[in-house]
Amino acid sequence: MRNRILAGVGIAALATVGIAAPASAATPSTADLYVVHGVPGAGDFPVDVYANGAPVASLQDIKFKTVTTKPLALPPGPYNIDIFPGAAVDGTGTPVLTLDATLAAGDSFTVVAHLKANGDPTITAFKNNVGAIAAGQARLTVRHTAAAPEVDVLAAGAPLAPFVNVANPTGADADVPAGAVSAAVAATGTTAALIGPADLPLAAGTNTMVHAIGSLDDDNLAFAVITIADLGASPHGIPAGSAGLVAEGGMSGWAGAGIALFLAALAAVGIVVRRQTVSAER
Amino acid sequence: MSAAIALAAAGVLLLAACSAPPAPPAAEPSSPPSPAPVEPFAVSAEVGPGDPALQEVRVTVAPGFLSIPSLGIEVPVAPEGIEPDGYMSIPDDIDVAGWYQYGAGPASEAGSTVIAAHVDDPEQGIGPFARLRDAQVGAEATVVDAAGTTHTYRVTAVERIEKAEVPLDRLFTAAGAPHLVLVTCGGEFDRAARSYTDNYIVTAEKVA
Numbered sequence: 237m238r239n240r241i242l243a244g245v246g247i248a249a250l251a252t253v254g255i256a257a258p259a260s261a262a263t264p265s266t267a268d269l270y271v272v273h274g275v276p277g278a279g280d281f282p283v284d285v286y287a288n289g290a291p292v293a294s295l296q297d298i299k300f301k302t303v304t305t306k307p308l309a310l311p312p313g314p315y316n317i318d319i320f321p322g323a324a325v326d327g328t329g330t331p332v333l334t335l336d337a338t339l340a341a342g343d344s345f346t347v348v349a350h351l352k353a354n355g356d357p358t359i360t361a362f363k364n365n366v367g368a369i370a371a372g373q374a375r376l377t378v379r380h381t382a383a384a385p386e387v388d389v390l391a392a393g394a395p396l397a398p399f400v401n402v403a404n405p406t407g408a409d410a411d412v413p414a415g416a417v418s419a420a421v422a423a424t425g426t427t428a429a430l431i432g433p434a435d436l437p438l439a440a441g442t443n444t445m446v447h448a449i450g451s452l453d454d455d456n457l458a459f460a461v462i463t464i465a466d467l468g469a470s471p472h473g474i475p476a477g478s479a480g481l482v483a484e485g486g487m488s489g490w491a492g493a494g495i496a497l498f499l500a501a502l503a504a505v506g507i508v509v510r511r512q513t514v515s516a517e518r
Numbered sequence: 519m520s521a522a523i524a525l526a527a528a529g530v531l532l533l534a535a536c537s538a539p540p541a542p543p544a545a546e547p548s549s550p551p552s553p554a555p556v557e558p559f560a561v562s563a564e565v566g567p568g569d570p571a572l573q574e575v576r577v578t579v580a581p582g583f584l585s586i587p588s589l590g591i592e593v594p595v596a597p598e599g600i601e602p603d604g605y606m607s608i609p610d611d612i613d614v615a616g617w618y619q620y621g622a623g624p625a626s627e628a629g630s631t632v633i634a635a636h637v638d639d640p641e642q643g644i645g646p647f648a649r650l651r652d653a654q655v656g657a658e659a660t661v662v663d664a665a666g667t668t669h670t671y672r673v674t675a676v677e678r679i680e681k682a683e684v685p686l687d688r689l690f691t692a693a694g695a696p697h698l699v700l701v702t703c704g705g706e707f708d709r710a711a712r713s714y715t716d717n718y719i720v721t722a723e724k725v726a
Contacts (some may be wrong), residue, residue, distance in 0.1 A: 271563065272568065273568075286559070290558060295565065302566070302567065303565065304564065305564045306563055306564040372599050436570055437576075458569065462568070465576070465692075471600055473686065475606075476608055476702045477703030477707075478639055478640065478712050480638070481644050483706055
């Protein structure tokens with residue numbers, strides 16, 4: 237394993253993410269960046285994360301399977317993110333992985349340092365779906381970032397669409413009714429769990445982002461879960477009465493229409509009577 | 519966005535293709551040598567375990583009983599959710615109030631605890647929430663939660679708003695100091711639709 241990582245050091249995987257400004261209803265002034273350390277190695281491979289040449293205070297010597305529980309809220313602009321082995325003297329050495337990204341206000345990305353299907357380290361930026369979630373629903377996002385063949389996600393033992401035939405490094409998301417789910421990952425077409433089953437609360441209004449990380453060959457596959465909360469939309473309304481027993485200020489609908497008809501009828505009668513009166517006077 | 523990712527992926531492939539056969543190693547992009555120690559990056563995150571079994575699960579404590587002594591309201595509160603049409607579900611029993619379980623609860627550190635009840639029913643008559651319209655600013659409301667803790671609130675606003683204009687995102691909010699939002703119906707009655715035109719909304723700040 238360690239050899240693979242050292243090999244990776246020389247290569248320094250490079251990915252550039254070009255991001256167009258999204259048409260976001262709310263206009264936040266920053267972009268959210270979440271981080272997953274999904275590269276296994278000796279001593280759980282501690283790494284230091286640098287942004288634009290400076291160490292990110294909270295992301296030093298973080299180990300395999302560590303995630304950000306609160307995102308980096310970054311001002312919009314271009315970013316160079318370097319990941320150095322934690323063992324290196326700070327400010328020296330060559331990054332294991334490098335990512336160049338331009339972030340716009342309102343963006344939400346998860347940067348995952350992980351293994352390719354063949355076991356080489358790489359880094360991938362996934363755009364998070366932070367759109368409003370219908371009231372009572374929860375969003376599940378699953379990303380394959382492990383050294384393993386294509387997988388299916390099993391919920392309570394059965395394949396869960398659309399998370400089938402998921403290949404490294406891709407993912408999918410779906411909105412489902414809120415409520416705990418027992419989730420596992422199995423090689424596509426099989427039901428033998430490679431990771432899990434794990435209980436995921438899937439609370440309403442949250443996006444639970446599950447990353448499959450590690451290596452099948454090295455027997456260290458794992459889930460790395462990040463939850464984004466408070467995405468739930470409001471109910472459409474509150475219908476709280478059905479009898480009209482405490483109505484105020486008049487009526488409408490059938491009742492109102494009925495009264496209007498009645499008044500119209502009275503008026504019509506009145507007109508007829510008046511005409512008759514007129515004709516009698518003649 | 520997917521186009522951007524596809525472009526990025528294509529970019530990576532191109533890089534790989536270009537650098538593979540003849541390109542000298544010197545052409546390979548590498549980070550400039552880092553100078554002496556630098557100031558830590560100003561923005562920071564919080565980190566934790568990715569293993570779901572090791573993560574804290576945010577549990578919302580349900581309200582169990584609501585009292586507003588000045589209005590003579592004493593009602594049990596049951597968890598409610600969403601009707602298939604997207605409206606908040608409310609207990610059929612007019613003497614039971616419903617708590618929107620997908621929002622905050624009385625023990626939450628932020629956001630609104632929304633409790634609603636039917637104002638009336640053709641068979642059951644008029645419910646206790648009909649008295650919400652008489653609530654006075656400053657009146658006390660208490661909620662006993664499912665854990666037995668009592669939470670005290672003070673009414674800050676009593677509003678009657680046409681249903682189409684009700685600021686639902688303000689009522690159902692995860693933000694702001696913890697507060698109570700009590701809702702029922704009122705206004706004119708549309709007999710055709712068997713519904714009232716307005717909502718009564720009582721907002722109360724948490725004081726203890």
